[in-house]
Amino acid sequence: MTPANRSDLPARLREALQRAGFTYDAVAELLGPLGHAALGRNETTPGLRATRGGTPLETLVRLFLLQAPVAVAAAERALPGMVDRLAVEGFLEQGVGEVAARLDVRPYATGDLDLWVVSDLTPGLDGRPVRVGTDHVLGISSASTSLAQLTLREPVGRALDLGTGCGVQALHLAAHSRRVVATDVNQRALRITGFNAALNEVADRVEVRDGSFFEPVRDELFDLIATNPPFVISPATGERLVYRDSGLPGDRVVEDIVRAAPRHLADGGWCQVLANWVIARGRDWDDRLASWISEDCDAFVVQREVLDPAAYVELWLKDAGLHGGPDYAERYDTWLSWFDDQGVEGIGFGWINLHRRGSDAAGAPARDLLEWPYDVEQPIAPAIRDWAAAREVEVGPDSRLLVRPDVQQETLGAPGAEDPETVVLRQQVGCAGPAGSTPSRRAWSAPATAS
Numbered sequence: 001m002t003p004a005n006r007s008d009l010p011a012r013l014r015e016a017l018q019r020a021g022f023t024y025d026a027v028a029e030l031l032g033p034l035g036h037a038a039l040g041r042n043e044t045t046p047g048l049r050a051t052r053g054g055t056p057l058e059t060l061v062r063l064f065l066l067q068a069p070v071a072v073a074a075a076e077r078a079l080p081g082m083v084d085r086l087a088v089e090g091f092l093e094q095g096v097g098e099v100a101a102r103l104d105v106r107p108y109a110t111g112d113l114d115l116w117v118v119s120d121l122t123p124g125l126d127g128r129p130v131r132v133g134t135d136h137v138l139g140i141s142s143a144s145t146s147l148a149q150l151t152l153r154e155p156v157g158r159a160l161d162l163g164t165g166c167g168v169q170a171l172h173l174a175a176h177s178r179r180v181v182a183t184d185v186n187q188r189a190l191r192i193t194g195f196n197a198a199l200n201e202v203a204d205r206v207e208v209r210d211g212s213f214f215e216p217v218r219d220e221l222f223d224l225i226a227t228n229p230p231f232v233i234s235p236a237t238g239e240r241l242v243y244r245d246s247g248l249p250g251d252r253v254v255e256d257i258v259r260a261a262p263r264h265l266a267d268g269g270w271c272q273v274l275a276n277w278v279i280a281r282g283r284d285w286d287d288r289l290a291s292w293i294s295e296d297c298d299a300f301v302v303q304r305e306v307l308d309p310a311a312y313v314e315l316w317l318k319d320a321g322l323h324g325g326p327d328y329a330e331r332y333d334t335w336l337s338w339f340d341d342q343g344v345e346g347i348g349f350g351w352i353n354l355h356r357r358g359s360d361a362a363g364a365p366a367r368d369l370l371e372w373p374y375d376v377e378q379p380i381a382p383a384i385r386d387w388a389a390a391r392e393v394e395v396g397p398d399s400r401l402l403v404r405p406d407v408q409q410e411t412l413g414a415p416g417a418e419d420p421e422t423v424v425l426r427q428q429v430g431c432a433g434p435a436g437s438t439p440s441r442r443a444w445s446a447p448a449t450a451s
């Protein structure tokens with residue numbers, strides 16, 4: 001791929017995608033509820049049945065989302081004058097009379113943004129074996145959307161996307177930051193992020209930098225850092241998939257980020273991390289995480305889910321397409337023995353929010369480490385903002401506490417009993433959303449990389 005700043009391809013592709021009406025909502029409508037839901041499960045047959053008409057929109061959906069070869073003439077109608085060029089640049093592969101996608105190009109929408117995101121092809125469609133290269137550039141995963149919904153969206157000056165991948169967080173940040181720095185060690189990821197920034201007309205605000213974690217921003221401060229780092233906790237045997245493996249032992253990658261981030265935050269700045277962490281035998285998870293956090297920051301950490309070591313190993317071996325392979329049992333056993341040796345009792349999945357205190361901050365820094373396995377209202381960012389605002393309210397002897405308007409009372413007890421055994425007051429929004437609340441980010445997410 002030619003670097004985006006030396007190419008007219010992003011602008012030309014943008015124009016073609018626009019002309020074809022290749023937006024998230026139009027694609028969802030074209031696929032219909034059946035095809036749409038099936039694609040969310042990595043199944044293409046209902047989608048193929050819904051896109052047989054040969055319009056440019058149908059061709060783009062078949063080519064890039066459903067990974068079906070399309071006739072050259074149809075590709076030419078959808079991408080006028082660009083097919084040869086897209087083949088040279090690695091987006092398409094030309095066969096006899098037809099072309100197939102080599103990269104994924106898909107619309108992605110949030111409440112107020114309509115974007116296109118290029119990444120490597122989604123592996124494993126229709127149950128095909130998952131085989132990805134060590135430098136695979138992940139598309140928009142459920143972890144990406146979790147972080148996007150956690151990230152505070154107030155206007156800021158400087159933002160950092162650490163481990164940018166296809167650049168999805170950088171694109172979000174560019175909508176409310178004057179300047180975004182996006183870092184990665186994967187050269188392909190940096191090229192794709194640069195392309196995506198140009199494709200979405202934010203290249204003037206997004207700067208991509210090569211280097212490991214904070215190394216490319218050594219002496220710089222940011223108002224907002226958003227990161228979905230390569231947090232998979234593994235014995236590091238076998239090949240390293242750079243999109244998920246840091247190469248550091250245990251959960252050191254998360255610890256290092258939490259320890260280093262405060263030095264890169266301006267006063268009042270935030271670092272928001274999506275993470276996995278070790279729950280060590282004989283130690284409370286929250287004590288362990290709290291010990292990483294600088295006195296310069298307030299912290300709100302939420303453990304959303306805990307997996308036992310076996311379930312964790314299965315999740316990530318399946319993600320790498322190794323389930324059912326000849327050495328599956330051996331890899332499983334090695335990983336599990338390593339967890340045992342390391343005293344790993346479980347693995348926590350969740351969010352770490354660090355808020356840098358001002359130089360004049362008084363009192364002890366806040367440490368709220370919470371287990372919240374229940375539904376949340378998405379996007380969850382406003383609840384994080386409310387948490388910080390609540391820290392600033394002074395409560396004195398004359399203060400009067402009010403019940404939030406969304407609180408509901410639930411009572412539990414034996415049928416016919418005069419009094420309930422339990423009374424629960426349950427907040428309905430924020431960290432307590434009703435079951436099944438609808439996500440505001442719209443994407444067909446790759447399933448296994450959740451958090």
Ligand SMILES: C[S@@+](CC[C@H](N)C(=O)[O-])C[C@H]1O[C@@H](n2cnc3c(N)ncnc32)[C@H](O)[C@@H]1O
Nearest residue numbers: 144163164165184185186212213228230242243
């Ligand atoms: C889980 S992906 C996240 C991608 C994207 N930010 C998202 O939210 O979907 C982690 C990214 O971190 C990158 N990465 C791996 N090791 C890194 C390192 N040492 N320094 C910076 N980035 C790294 C990977 O190449 C990958 O793009």
